[in-house]
Amino acid sequence: MGEVVMEANGLESARDPIALFQRWLKDAEGGELNDPSAVALATSTLDGIPSVRMVLMKGADNDGFRFYTNVDSQKGTELGENPRAAMCFHWKSLRRQVRVSGTVTELPAGDVDEYFHSRSRLSQLGAAASQQSRVLASREVLESRVTELEVKFPGEIPRPEYWRGYLLRPERVEFWKDGAGRLHDRFLFSRNGDAWRKERLFP
Structure with missing residues (x-):
């Protein structure tokens, strides 16, 4: 029965973490009451002091996960010092979680202008x-x-010059699904060149 449920969620057969994330996000858009694209974004200073806050993820594709902020904010300053970050999506009503980590680069000005004026x-x-x-x-x-x-x-x-867009290019994407008796299902995708390695993890 557990394998059937997992298959319905796409966990067992998935080979592309971005496609699976997009599927789970679509499920969240139909099941979460508020801001299914809300995500905890963690950054750190150059000497490793972490900070975390909620932001809105504004797009995910094979290039990565997009978000926008003031470059002079704490997260903007930290990304300037240490261009690595982690994200955690938690869809409580679906009992699912996705963790993403990787490197961060700025989006082209034209892309940022287009999104800014769509708001x-x-x-x-x-x-x-x-x-x-x-x-x-x-x-x-x-x-x-x-x-x-x-x-x-x-x-x-x-658009203010200090209002920028960022792209988190994932190196690791982990999917977590709640299980009875805390026997959760966890699958980790790790980037291996242009491919992904998939491993099941203990809960």
């Missing part, structure tokens, strides 16, 4: 107004900055 006007204003991770004196200061930019740019809002 709502208020989201664009918020990105332009926020000095992310820096001390903010009051909520009123932030709202005032948004109002000033709204007046300054009645039409298209230019």
